[in-house]
Amino acid sequence: EAGVTQFPSHSVIEKGQTVTLRCDPISGHDNLYWYRRVMGKEIKFLLHFVKESKQDESGMPNNRFLAERTGGTYSTLKVQPAELEDSGVYFCASSRYLTSGGLYEQYFGPGTRLTVT
């Protein structure tokens, strides 16, 4: 079974440009999450999809960030226009379903390192 994949692995862009990150979850996983780690700090939740619907987007920092999940399969996270503080590592994770007791097992991708100069 293939794991969660993310593309690109690394992106360097200038302030004001647009970048789109992609995540392909494990096949059959309805739940898809985006997280971000900025400058060695804690990993922070951005948003959660159940299939193609946004279940929780409370962690999205502002309206420069747009996430989509076409047909409930892969997801994209677009940053437009990018600012210096958007630099960090963006992780995607997926899980199959809510297990008993409310315990989710999330499988993470390797992350996309975004550098905004």
Added chain:
Amino acid sequence: GDSVTQMEGPVTLSEEAFLTINCTYTATGYPSLFWYVQYPGEGLQLLLKATKADDKGSNKGFEATYRKETTSFHLEKGSVQVSDSAVYFCALTSGSSNTGKLIFGQGTTLQVKP
């Protein structure tokens, strides 16, 4: 809101030394607790978990016990190896969450020297 606090790193140990990485949490209700590990160049992997008070999670020689009275979930290993060098993240999901989102600590870098 819910939060997780980990000891700051980096932690540098010699091979076969005893490891403790402290983790405390603040949460309403009854969270589930996790340790994730990120090896160089890889994504986060679930290392171990515990879902209720006094549960002990264990995997690959690592252990952590869910202590509700001290709101802690410290990670321990009796004898570390060079291959354990990685970044370790303590995390929780809220017991009242219907999304399963993880709340992480800041991560602790472990370097094990031969």
